[in-house]
Amino acid sequence: MAGDDVTAATDPPAADPVLEPSRHRTFIKSIVGGGATAVEELVGRKVVVGGWVKTGREQGKGTFAFLELNDGSCLANLQVIVDAEVYPLSQLVATGTCVLVEGVLKKPPEGTKQNVELKVEQVLEVGPVDPSKYPLPKTRLTLEFLREFVHFRARTNTISAVERIRDELAYATHTFFRQNGFRYVHTPIITTSDCEGAGEMFQVTTLFSDAEKVEKELKQNPPPSESEIEAARLHIREKGEAVAHLKSSKASKEQISASVSELTKAKESVAKLEERFNMKPGIPQKDGKIDYARDFFGRQAFLTVSGQLQVETYACALGNVYTFGPTFRAEHSHTSRHLAEFWMVEPEIAFANLELTGNSF
Numbered sequence: 094m095a096g097d098d099v100t101a102a103t104d105p106p107a108a109d110p111v112l113e114p115s116r117h118r119t120f121i122k123s124i125v126g127g128g129a130t131a132v133e134e135l136v137g138r139k140v141v142v143g144g145w146v147k148t149g150r151e152q153g154k155g156t157f158a159f160l161e162l163n164d165g166s167c168l169a170n171l172q173v174i175v176d177a178e179v180y181p182l183s184q185l186v187a188t189g190t191c192v193l194v195e196g197v198l199k200k201p202p203e204g205t206k207q208n209v210e211l212k213v214e215q216v217l218e219v220g221p222v223d224p225s226k227y228p229l230p231k232t233r234l235t236l237e238f239l240r241e242f243v244h245f246r247a248r249t250n251t252i253s254a255v256e257r258i259r260d261e262l263a264y265a266t267h268t269f270f271r272q273n274g275f276r277y278v279h280t281p282i283i284t285t286s287d288c289e290g291a292g293e294m295f296q297v298t299t300l301f302s303d304a305e306k307v308e309k310e311l312k313q314n315p316p317p318s319e320s321e322i323e324a325a326r327l328h329i330r331e332k333g334e335a336v337a338h339l340k341s342s343k344a345s346k347e348q349i350s351a352s353v354s355e356l357t358k359a360k361e362s363v364a365k366l367e368e369r370f371n372m373k374p375g376i377p378q379k380d381g382k383i384d385y386a387r388d389f390f391g392r393q394a395f396l397t398v399s400g401q402l403q404v405e406t407y408a409c410a411l412g413n414v415y416t417f418g419p420t421f422r423a424e425h426s427h428t429s430r431h432l433a434e435f436w437m438v439e440p441e442i443a444f445a446n447l448e449l450t451g452n453s454f
Contacts, residue, residue, distance in 0.1 A: 122167035135198045143193040149186030158182040172210040180216040189227045191220030275413045280400030288402040293423035294395035325363045332356040396421040408441035415440040
């Protein structure tokens with residue numbers, strides 16, 4: 094359950110104009126986002142909250158536990174208090190545990206950092222975590238370390254903040270162009286053109302995987318020898334002569350049909366033998382060069398370095414257009430100034446002019 098959507102096992106609460114509902118639960122951002130001034134409106138409200146435990150600790154000699162819960166709606170956590178009478182605390186406090194709880198919002202005691210907290214009345218769902226195997230500790234983690242756990246890294250503040258920023262930037266980009274009369278055009282990610290020689294390109298090919306399949310096939314089923322091929326062809330001739338003899342002797346239709354069927358099967362068998370005989374290991378070549386005619390697209394293909402070439406043609410039909418999508422560079426430079434993949438905005442305007450001001454020259 095740690096990665097699955099969960100729904101409450103109870104009826105959905107009544108519509109609340111203050112809190113933002115989502116599939117029978119309330120976003121944490123609508124609880125903690127109002128700050129101290131909104132606490133009075135929240136206190137006493139019953140809500141269903143779902144999320145993942147950032148930190149958890151048992152208190153009062155195991156009589157209750159504090160959970161810092163985050164549901165991804167914002168960076169902030171919601172403090173959740175669970176009594177041992179409500180649910181076994183040992184199954185809730187481990188970092189990474191997924192929980193869906195129902196409770197009442199209350200104002201915490203004076204002197205605490207929280208403006209509001211949740212007193213749990215019922216634990217609806219739990220996705221347990223083995224603390225000994227969960228890879229994300231409470232300490233600060235390096236980006237290199239997170240590369241080893243891609244499926245969990247979005248739960249860290251750094252990666253989740255980056256994704257929120259990207260989302261806002263993408264939304265702002267589309268909003269700007271929409272408000273200024275541009276059309277969003279999707280340009281190919283796989284292309285056969287090198288747009289203006291913009292950079293080294295990643296090649297897209299099936300030749301290597303096809304070569305591996307051929308090598309594996311030949312290893313499991315070695316190709317037939319020339320003598321086997323010749324013997325099979327001789328068998329076809331004999332079957333053909335048998336069909337001709339039956340026809341000349343005016344044999345029955347059943348006899349002729351049976352003989353023709355045997356001839357057809359013999360031809361199919363020879364075709365398969367010849368196909369295996371002609372299979373060659375390695376990358377297919379022609380005139381000493383790689384034969385891209387045998388590739389998936391019938392020619393060389395690459396990941397795009399720019400959508401400009403295609404979007405220019407749309408500008409000559411739709412007017413003001415732009416493309417916003419992934420582009421790729423294959424330069425062998427591993428620095429902060431070079432990226433193998435990035436998203437780029439490329440606008441094109443039909444009938445464009447430069448408006449010169451009095452200070453221009």
